[in-house]
Amino acid sequence: MQFIDQAEIEVEAGKGGDGIVAFRREKYVPAGGPSGGNGGRGGSVILVAVENLQTLLDFKYAHRFKAKDGDRGGPSNRTGAAGSDLPIEVPCGTAVYDAETGELLGDLVEPEQTLCVAMGGKGGLGNKHFLSNNNRAPEYALPGLPGERRSLRLELKLLAEVGIIGLPNAGKSTLIAALSAARPKVADYPFTTLVPNLGVVRKPTGDGTVFADIPGLIEGAHQGAGLGHDFLRHIERTRLLLHLVDVTADPIADYQTIQQELQAYGRGLADRPQILALNKVDAVDQETAEAIAQQLETVSQTKVFPISAVTRKGLEELLQQIWSTLDQFTSTQPSAQRGEQTVTG
Numbered sequence: 001m002q003f004i005d006q007a008e009i010e011v012e013a014g015k016g017g018d019g020i021v022a023f024r025r026e027k028y029v030p031a032g033g034p035s036g037g038n039g040g041r042g043g044s045v046i047l048v049a050v051e052n053l054q055t056l057l058d059f060k061y062a063h064r065f066k067a068k069d070g071d072r073g074g075p076s077n078r079t080g081a082a083g084s085d086l087p088i089e090v091p092c093g094t095a096v097y098d099a100e101t102g103e104l105l106g107d108l109v110e111p112e113q114t115l116c117v118a119m120g121g122k123g124g125l126g127n128k129h130f131l132s133n134n135n136r137a138p139e140y141a142l143p144g145l146p147g148e149r150r151s152l153r154l155e156l157k158l159l160a161e162v163g164i165i166g167l168p169n170a171g172k173s174t175l176i177a178a179l180s181a182a183r184p185k186v187a188d189y190p191f192t193t194l195v196p197n198l199g200v201v202r203k204p205t206g207d208g209t210v211f212a213d214i215p216g217l218i219e220g221a222h223q224g225a226g227l228g229h230d231f232l233r234h235i236e237r238t239r240l241l242l243h244l245v246d247v248t249a250d251p252i253a254d255y256q257t258i259q260q261e262l263q264a265y266g267r268g269l270a271d272r273p274q275i276l277a278l279n280k281v282d283a284v285d286q287e288t289a290e291a292i293a294q295q296l297e298t299v300s301q302t303k304v305f306p307i308s309a310v311t312r313k314g315l316e317e318l319l320q321q322i323w324s325t326l327d328q329f330t331s332t333q334p335s336a337q338r339g340e341q342t343v344t345g
Helices: 173-180 226-236 250-265 286-300 315-330
Strands: 006-012 045-050 063-068 086-091 093-096 104-108 114-118 149-157 161-166 198-204 208-213 240-246 274-279 304-306
Touching: 045 093, 045 104, 063 086, 086 149, 104 114, 104 149, 114 149, 161 173, 161 250, 173 198, 173 208, 173 315, 208 315, 240 250, 240 315, 250 286, 274 286, 286 304, 304 315
Parallel strands: 006 063, 045 086, 161 208, 161 240, 240 274, 274 304
Antiparallel strands: 006 149, 045 114, 093 104, 093 149, 198 208
16 A cells, blocks of 8 residues: 555535525415525535544545535425535545645544534525515525635654654664564565554553554654654654664664754654664664663763664663653653544534
């Protein structure tokens, strides 16, 4: 399945039905009055978040969506049928923007959460509404109003508790494969991972926690360099960042590069809780690994966890720290980083 996390669509609500001009023409009713009914309202366009979608791929092929128009009114004061609303399914985690103004219209996080993005037009009034003492036989009615039209930009931001970040070849895909049932592509060249990978890691209690392997960031990612500009948005919803640093590269410089990119991107990513892991310690001797870990702790002012995703060395201690941090963070800020909100149409 192709991973698409951005799309632009055109939506148009239904036009309201026209009111009509009609008069009562009944036997034994000598003074029949106006009886033109109102038009029905047009259908609205409503986005619905669903769990069984993980990509915006459907919108690569379908860009225009239009709800049904309302029916015109009928005689005998009958109101026309309303146009049916048009529901459009999107993945949970979809942020909806007005493509012209850039305004955030809604953030669909929870399953079955809805957002009305185009309101149907009101039905026109029939001539019965214009009856007055001065006008006993109005011969005019109002047309229905057009429905709203909008250009929308959809952005999918993955819903993961833990985002795994680091430079290319830091071992992110190997780690998520070691911790979960996910089987991302793993190779010894940069940018092996071209799309985010999700894996569910089980807590000791049996609950599942979603980890996201974010494609490699490089210097200048916030400005469009590498793959980072496309996928930095997926870190926005994570509660915790797991920062992997390759012990066989230049750990200090690599750490500082990622921190600078998070700071430059903004949106609070630099202030997000982080756990720092020094990966591939199986590739160097223990004395070297300990010395580098000590240097990294001095620079980062945080505890460093030496690990090897290949041999699984240090993973249990790392997971314990992750669970402990998530539990603390959840108790103080249960939904702040997930962007949870109630969206109504």
